[in-house]
Amino acid sequence: MLESSPSWLLVGVLGAGVITALIAGLFVAGDRLLPPPPSSTTHRVDGTDRRRDEIRTYLDTIGERYVEDATVRDDAVAFYLPDRDVAITFDPQAYFRIERAGTAAVLCEYEMPGHQLGRRLPFETPTRNTADREATGSARAAFATLGLSPTADADEVKAAYRRRVKDVHPDHGGDSEAFRRLREAYTTAKEHAD
Structure with missing residues (x-):
């Protein structure tokens, strides 16, 4: 079958294979010589860091003790108020599981300003002046x-x-x-x- 193929076709296929191998080698060598920077798992683009800062500031302002990134009833929550048994989470599924387990839960949307958390907390909070x-x-x-x-x-x-x-x-x-x-x-x- 190779004998019946035109020589220009065989040269083209062979040349394409060589060029493909060279390009693949360049990518492998480049990846080894210039590895990509390690990706940060803590960097969030969705505004979570900003909301967490706002909630942290609000809780500090009202003098409420909290634990950040806590586990409550086998669910990870953003903030836990141990003195009041209140969990603050961004995860709706965790919110419902925690509520059913008997702990007061507060669901925060990513768009909600942190200072408005007081309206959702199940206890009396100081009003903003x-x-x-x-x-x-x-x-x-x-x-x-x-x-x-x-x-x-x-x-x-x-x-x-x-x-x-x-x-x-x-x-x-x-x-x-x-x-x-x-x-x-x-x-x-x-x-x-x-």
């Missing part, structure tokens, strides 16, 4: 950008953003820098609204 928000320069500036007082609630923040976005959105003839500032103000005000 409006003066605390007013003392925060970025929060005060964010509310001012939206034309609101620092005591505005989340619904008022959303309504003010929707009103203002019509004027500054680049698709409606607005300035892209003003639109960026408005979006940042909305995000900050939303996180600090009651």
